[in-house]
Amino acid sequence: MKITAVVGSPRGMRSRTRKLAGFVLAGAEEAGGMVDIIDLADLQIVPCTACESCSLDGMCVFADDFSAAYDRMLDADGLVLASPVYVDNISGQMKVFIDRLADAMHYQTFAGKYGCSVATTRVSGGDAVTGYLNHVLNYFGVTAIEGMSVALGDDPEALDRAEAAARDLGRRLVRAVRERPRYPDQEAGMAERRECFASIVREGWIRDE
Numbered sequence: 001m002k003i004t005a006v007v008g009s010p011r012g013m014r015s016r017t018r019k020l021a022g023f024v025l026a027g028a029e030e031a032g033g034m035v036d037i038i039d040l041a042d043l044q045i046v047p048c049t050a051c052e053s054c055s056l057d058g059m060c061v062f063a064d065d066f067s068a069a070y071d072r073m074l075d076a077d078g079l080v081l082a083s084p085v086y087v088d089n090i091s092g093q094m095k096v097f098i099d100r101l102a103d104a105m106h107y108q109t110f111a112g113k114y115g116c117s118v119a120t121t122r123v124s125g126g127d128a129v130t131g132y133l134n135h136v137l138n139y140f141g142v143t144a145i146e147g148m149s150v151a152l153g154d155d156p157e158a159l160d161r162a163e164a165a166a167r168d169l170g171r172r173l174v175r176a177v178r179e180r181p182r183y184p185d186q187e188a189g190m191a192e193r194r195e196c197f198a199s200i201v202r203e204g205w206i207r208d209e
């Protein structure tokens with residue numbers, strides 16, 4: 001079983017969000033999962049230009065680092081989305097990546113996977129960001145088991161204090177992949193959206209005048 005984290009901070013190895021995601025992956029490893037980390041800081045991914053190619057035939061027109069990252073996500077059983085809070089929202093890097101995943105949304109290529117979201121922030125916005133990222137997971141057909149955010153403030157120990165809970169989240173994600181718990185509310189929302197996504201595949205989603 002593989003658990004793959006996508007980290008949306010531009011700060012690479014200095015990223016505290018990456019460290020938090022690493023704790024989650026460490027827990028997943030303890031529970032028997034194989035782990036993978038896609039750090040968007042290492043990748044060159046251009047923004048979606050709404051050409052609609054992906055919604056019509058599942059293919060993106062850009063040949064950048066996106067498709068290899070997408071394949072690694074497809075190969076995973078569990079997904080962790082991790083972003084720092086930037087002006088009360090996800091980072092631009094994470095948003096660009098999510099927009100490029102429109103094909104995964106429309107064709108529901110991640111359906112049946114389980115996932116969770118984590119965020120770090122200085123003061124606020126962490127829960128809003130994990131709530132949003134879990135909502136995005138649902139858009140992909142992924143059942144979200146939980147979100148966890150850490151407000152770091154000026155406390156250099158805040159992240160380390162979150163390690164035990166983050167590892168536990170990773171262990172629970174592995175357990176969810178194995179035991180496939182049901183979340184009726186999420187399932188209902190995902191079923192409703194599936195028809196909308198199917199109509200986009202049939203007709204495209206941008207109707208120019």
Ligand SMILES: Cc1cc2nc3c(=O)[nH]c(=O)nc-3n(C[C@H](O)[C@H](O)[C@H](O)COP(=O)(O)O)c2cc1C
Pocket residue numbers: 009010011014015016017018083084085086087088089120121122123124125152
């Ligand atoms: C452009 C930018 C915007 C930010 N916006 C917020 C914010 O709205 N609220 C907040 O509490 N912290 C904000 N922060 C602080 C980051 O969320 C915080 O430092 C986070 O832990 C950085 O994670 P990283 O080390 O993984 O990049 C912002 C930081 C940057 C660089």
